[in-house]
Amino acid sequence: MSAAKDEAENGPLDVDSEEGDTGEKPLVEDESDQVQEEDIPTPRLGRINGIEEEDNSIATSLEGFRGNGGQTQDFGSEDSASIQATRPDLGRPSSADGSVSIPDDTPSVQGSLASPPIRGVRRLSYGKSPTPSLRPFDRRFQAHISPSPFNSPRASSPAFLNAHLRQSSVTHTLPDVGDTETSQAPWEVVRWTKLRKMTGQAFSEVGKRNFGRPTCIAIAASIALGTSKGIILVFDYNQNLKSVIGPGTKAVESGSITSISISADHSTIAGGHASGSIFTWEVARPAKPFLHMPPVDRSKTPNIDGHVLDAAILHIGFLGMRHTALASADDKGMAFSHLASRGMGMVARSVKTTRILGRYPDKTSSAVRQKKPSSVLSFSPLPLGNAEHGADYMGLVAMLTPYLLVLVSTTPIAQTQYKAPRPKEATAHGAMTAALAWFPSVKLKTTNVVTSEASSRVKLVYSWSNILTVLEVAEVEPSASGGKEESPGLQFRPRSRWKAEEAIVGVQWLGRSVLAVLTITQRLIILEDPSMVLTDSSDLIQKHIYHADLFSSQLDQLVDQLDDEEVAAMHGVVADAFYMSFRAYKGRLFLLGYNEITFGTLSNWADRLLALMEEGNYIGAIELATSYHSGEANKVAVGLPEDDDLRHKMVEEKLTEMMSASLKYAFGQNKEATGTRIDRQQLGELASACITACISMEHTDFLFEDVYNWYSDGGIEDVFLEKVEPYIDDDEITVIPPTVIKDLVGHYTSQGLNTRLEEMICHLDSQTMDIDQITALCEKNRLYDALLYVCNQALGDNTTILRDLLGLAERQYNSQSDVDPSARETELASASKVFPFLSYILTGRIYPTGKDMSDDSATLAKAEVYHFFFPGNSREVQEISRSPKPGSNASFLNLRRILDFDAPSFLTMLNEAFEDSFLNGPQDRMVDETPGQLTDAQKSGLSVNRQWIVSILLEVMTPPTYESDDTVYLDMFIARNLPKFPQFILLPGYVLRRVLVGLCQYPSDDVAEDCQLSVEYLLSIYQAPDLRSLIPLISKARFYRVLKSIYKAEKQYAELLKTCFEDYNNPDALFQCIDDCLRPGTGLSEKQISDVRDVIVDHAYDLVATDVIKAASKIDHFAPDLHSIMLDTLDEDHAAQYKYLQMVLEPPTPKTERDRPIPPHREFVERYVRLLCDYNRLHVSEYIDHLKTGDLRLEEVLPSLENSGVIDAAVVLLAREGKVREGIDRLTQHLNTLESALLGLLDAANISPDAANTTETGKDLISSVQKFARVGVWLCQRQTKAVQQTKPSLLRAKSAKTLNDALSKDEELWLDLIDAVVTVTKNVTEVLERHERQADTRDDDSPPRTSGSAQPDPSKMITDLRTIVQETFTALLATTSAPHSKNAPRTDISFLRILEAFLNRASLSSPSLSNLRAVLGAIFSAYSYEESLLSLANQLLDKDLFVHVTEADALRRRGWRPLGQVCEVCGKRVWGPGAGGYIWDAWQQGNEERETKSQDHSGNAASRSLSRDGHGKWKAVTRRDEDSAITESNGGSGRETTPQGDKGAIVIFSCRHMFHRACLEKMQDREITAGDEGRTTGTSARDLVCPLCT
Secondary structure (H helix, E strand, O other): OOHHHHHHHHOOOOOOOOOOOOOOOOOOOOOOOOOOOOOOOOOOOOOOOOOEEOOOOOOHHHHHHHOOOOOOOOOOOOOOOOOOOOOOOOOOOOOOOOOOOOOOOOOOOOOOOOOOOOOOOOOOOOOOOOOHHHOOOOOOOOOOOOOOOOOOOOOOOOHHHOOOOOOOOOOOOOOOOOOOOOOOOOOOOEEEEEOHHHHHHHHOHHHHHHHOOEEEEEEOOOEEEEEOOOOEEEEOOOOOEEEEEOOOOHHHHOOOEEEEEEOOOOOEEEEEEOOOOEEEEEOOEOOOOOEEEOOEOOOOOOOOOOOEOOOOEEEEEEOOOOOOEEEEEEOOOOEEEEEEOOOEOOEOOOEEEEEEEOOOHHHOOOOOOOOOOOOOOEEEEOOOOOOOOHHHHOOEEEEEOOOEEEEEEOOOOOEEEEEEEOOOOOOOOOEEOEEEEEEOOOEOOOOOOOOOOOEOOEEEEEEEOOEEEEEEEEEEOOOHHHOOOOOOEEEEEEEEEEEOOOOEEEEEEEEOOEEEEEEOOOEEEEEEOOOOEEEEEEEOHHHOEOOEOOOHHHHHHHHHOOOOOOOOOOOOEEOOEOHHHEEEEOOEEEEEEOOOEEEEEEOOHHHHHHHHHHHOOHHHHHHHHHHHHHOOOOOHHHOOOOOHHHHHHHHHHHHHHHHHHHHHHHHHHHHOOOOOOOOHHHHHHHHHHHHHHHHHHOOHHHHHHHHHHHHHHOOOHHHHHHHHHHHHHOOOOOOOOHHHHHHHHHHHHHOOOHHHHHHHHHHOOHHHOOHHHHHHHHHHOOOHHHHHHHHHHHHOOOOHHHHHHHHHHHHHHHOOOOOOHHHHHHHHHHHOOHHHHHHHHHOOEOOOOOOEOOHHHHHHHHHHHHHHHOOOOOOOOOOOOOOOOOOOOOOOHHHHHHHHHHHHHHHHHHHHHOOOHHHHOOOHHHHHHOOOOOOHHHHHHHOOOHHHHHHHHHHHOOOOOOOHHHHHHHHHHHHHHHHHOOOOOOOOHHHHHHHHHHHHOOOOHHHHHHHHHHHHHHHOOOOOOOHHHHHHHHHHOOOHHHHHHHHHHOOOHHHHHHHHHHOOOOHHHHHHHHHHHHOOOOOOOHHHHHHHHHHHHHOHHHHHHHOHHHHHHHHHHHOHHHHHHHHHHOOOOHHHHHHHHHHHHOOOOOOOOOOOOOOOOHHHHHHHHHHHHHHOHHHHHHHHHOOOOOOOOHHHHHHHHHHOOOHHHHHHHHHHOOOHHHHHHHHHHHHHHHHHHHHHHHHHHHHOOOHHHHHHHHHHHHHHHHHHHHHHHHHHHHHHHHHHHHOHHHHHHHHHOOOOOOOOHHHHHHHHHHHHHHHHHHHHHHHHHHHHHHHHOOOOOOOOOOOOOOOOOHHHHHHHHHHHHHHHHHHHHHHHOOOOOOOOOOOOHHHHHHHHHHHHHHHHHOOOHHHHHHHHHHHHHHHHHHHHHHHHHHHHHHHHHHHHHHHHHHHHHHOOOOOOOEOOOOOOEOOOOOOOOHHHHHHHHHHHHHHHHHHHHHHOHHHHHHOEOOOOOEOOOOOOOOOOOOOOOOOOOEEEEOOOOOOOOEEEEOOOOEEEHHHHHHHOOOOOOHHHHOOOOOOOHHHOOOOOOO
């Protein structure tokens, strides 16, 4: 057996727990790595002598609760202490070490709910005649007991179970007990203990002076510390210093210890030094090193591998079981494997070193890209587990650099097995950190059912920055072709990933499924693998963990290179290293601090429960233990197994002990007079916790025998009973002992909570009840729901309780009048429970819970009930009892009793039962399968069917025994069920006719609608032969829907429409019927259509009274000739007439001519206009505008228009009729009326001022003046335009008139309008100005106006009036001063004549024109305003024209740039270099000619004046100089230049092609005449075209 296995089984430190490995795996496709417990003996570490715990609150008297198994090494007793317990003595469960578990991230629930309030009771009232809203045959019976809306209060896990918080959320403050340095919550996951003795030796001043300061730590069977003086201190677990390694050797000369490791067999220790040296030491012989591997000098021995001088050995570790095989890495980013040979006698050992990572600094060259700075941030060889794995023999080493994760195998040769880049999810520009840790393969107690593996897989956890990943290593069997000698391969798969809030500096495995993570802020996080659930976290800042800056000198350059793409996402700072001071071994965490050494253990479930009990939080302890038992809490971190049976066995015993101790303590405190009493609320919470725990354990016997007895003996059983209620309602507790039931009934009935009590009883298992007791209690307290439940479920008797309830009802009906009404009502309500009970039973449900019965039980129960009411032999002897109604006989006595009680409710119940398949036929199967086991009653009930039931009901419910109040429900019942079950119910015609007649003769209007619906059901299957004879009866019953269906089926459309008129409750059907009868394509004959129209005429008033708008729409669409009849019916209702005509003449959707075959009668239009004057005056003008000439007569509507003040519409009509003169007269007359109104308003306001009304009315009047002035302007403009278009001769005559001529008719219209408008403005303005002057001269003592009142503003009113005058004159000026052509006469002479006539008329009415000064100013302002606008427009046009002409001239002078320098025909150069000197000569000659021309123009002014055309412009001068250097012409499409040369002139076209003119003439016009060929070069070029573009 290997040394590692020896250690695993018998080592001094035992693995606390190796938890299960299942759960969510974010990066894995399957759950193939679910494993069981490894096969390692894992005894619990007992009391540690010599190591003082930080929290000494655990009592030594509770050792029974601490566990009883496991070997522990004796650490001595110098620091031990004994603390007496003050809480109940509880035994510790057996150790959870080595158990498997499943991580659970289900959130826990806190607190407990109080008892739910009294639930509302649904009570159905059963009367003789249900209201129509109930629809008796459409409703279903329901029990008043409904499922509880409240969830049962669960024993919740306490707040400290929230693992996502740094600290426990429980607010208890722990006392400072013993030597505990920092008070911590007792339920914290990791409990820390300080190694005081070891700390005293290593960190004392003497120790530092002799050995140096500790720099690193390694943990195995012993604890090794490396120091700054190159010395290694080895301690055992009693904290005794066993060995001091290094003094007097070369090790102390090699610098401080920077890394340390212990071999797998614990016999050898290796230390790496700052100088690059490596020493290994045998613990048994520390005098001299076992191996020494000095650094190499590459300058002297370039071919030898090894760490270079002064490269600090940051990481070191042994490979496998051999203590002569090591791997190491330095701060330069290089890693090596070292293998020492065996020494033989005088031959010393030799060491073979192989480089496995990195490059030597001297290997770089200028041709190769400069190597990026690197270092090995984290490093670890694979340790050995107790199960063999293929990776154990490969010497696997994991290394993390700033860029890569590298896994290298060192045996038999160095080879890279796996590489992974730094994840992109890592936080950018944060701290550069890295950490990794292996977990080896271990044996499982049971084979993994998923992977069929007996051992776990190797796992590597590694992190960069804040991203943590779990990598799984699996063996891959060699291929069949590889041969027997081929070793198995490895498969690497990233399985889980987790992102932390901050950078991770250390990670260690505490168990196979538990990870300890240290962040850069020294926060410890406990993670579960593979679910990656954070179970707890705590701050370790007070531990002052040792850390050192080991990488910044090497990697600072890397951090600064942010411009490099590959390192752009690197972090902004290099963090210190923590790996040498954060170690884990067998479930313990060891921390090397600056001043101390501590270790922590992961508290198991028993420790947490014990801590809570000692803290006094016994409720929280019970709730937490319950969550452990049920699996709701996290199990992995607390050492509980995954298997439910095993976990239940571990927890149940201690959970029971905790409940007993808690109850004893709680009620013991209340018995002590001096003790602090525990209130009822806390006792209620304790009861809830105990109830939940017992339900989880399925130990209700303990709950009611032990827990309840404590409450009962304490006199507070009511607290317990109310807490147990919701668990009963949720069917979590179904069995209660009789004594508890008795107390339960007594408590709830005393509190008046009968409803809640019944609900609880109905949820209990009736088979476990004391029947006599429960029935007696129910009868005594009138708990009939519970009694029905017990009788049905426990006794299987469904008829006895029916007799009792019917007897109860009979007693109340037969009781005397002196009985208390409330008690009588209560008894009747109890008796009414028989109907929902029957409904449930006959539909196969348990009353009152509503759960389904088993098939056999339901069948037998139905048979008993049916036989009870409908026995197979109608003459069978029945129990004789006096019926409450006289005249009853002995047949079907039970049926008669319930019908006498409430026939409607019974028939309603029976209607629901008819839907059950039990009544489809005899249940022969039940009889055949159970021969001799059924009673005669059951056999008889099994043969009952629907036909038998209906027949019996028809026989029993006959008058005079039953009145129509009851028989009508039977008729409804038959009418409803006959169409649904025609194959099961057969009735003769006379019976159906009697049913139909009975429905039509309903007793009260309450059931009228139900009866009509029943008749519709019946007629759907029954065709009465004398249906016509029944129509009067149906009509008398007002069953209009039935009548409509009959008439429609018989195509009696006139009668159908009459019925629609009678059915005033359904007006929509009336118009739908008209639409169906009169629309085209219905197939009605002319006689039928005529009859329908006659019905409409006879009911014309009813039609329009129903909905006048819809009536108008339908009549207009289908019978427009009936409009006059409809309107005549509305002779007295003018508002209805208005709506009717509005719908016809102005429908919401305008009709086309095709839709309106008959045009509207003129009478209707005139009547509508008159009605508009009364109901919508503002719309009159708009409507009249849309009318055509001849649509109405003026004399018919004009009085109404004038009486209603709609003058604008009257004027429009007069103008349309050609009576313009009358129109303008009526308009001016109305303007005078408005003037009088304004003057009267102002005078009245001056006498009795009412500022608000005056201002509002004045605004309205001025708006009216403006409106009618604009109407007059429109009228005058229309007349003037008509004269211009129809009589142009008059227009010419008018233009020839002078100012002294008389005005024309259209000019007189303008004059009258202007005179009226000016008169209104003048007169009103005079009054306003006078009032304004009077207001200014008021005495200063007059009270000031309130600022909030709306005072009239005279100046604003004057301005508005003058604006009207100005608008009128502007319109006149625009109309009479139209633009004129050169030869056309001026038309503004008309404006001047009108103005002169106006002034003459004004002078006659006002001898002084001073009053008209402001008005005249407005007139001339309008005239000057028009003139200014025209002048400004002309200036803008002239300027714009000048700009465009200038731009055109500039473009003309710019010329065209030819495409090339040669002629397109001959190819000779025309211009540019090599063209010839004639071009220069021609240019000089042209300049001289232009200068001469300029001098001639400037010296000859007379010729310039003669050349003018009289309009201020010069005539163009055409220059034709044949001898000039360049001759231009814009004719045609080209520009022509004429240099003197061999080819003559040059022609350039707008397309930029260039030709010699002679060449161009040769190309085109081949067919021209000889005379044309003799043209000179001066011929115009307008006929030349480009031959290349045409």
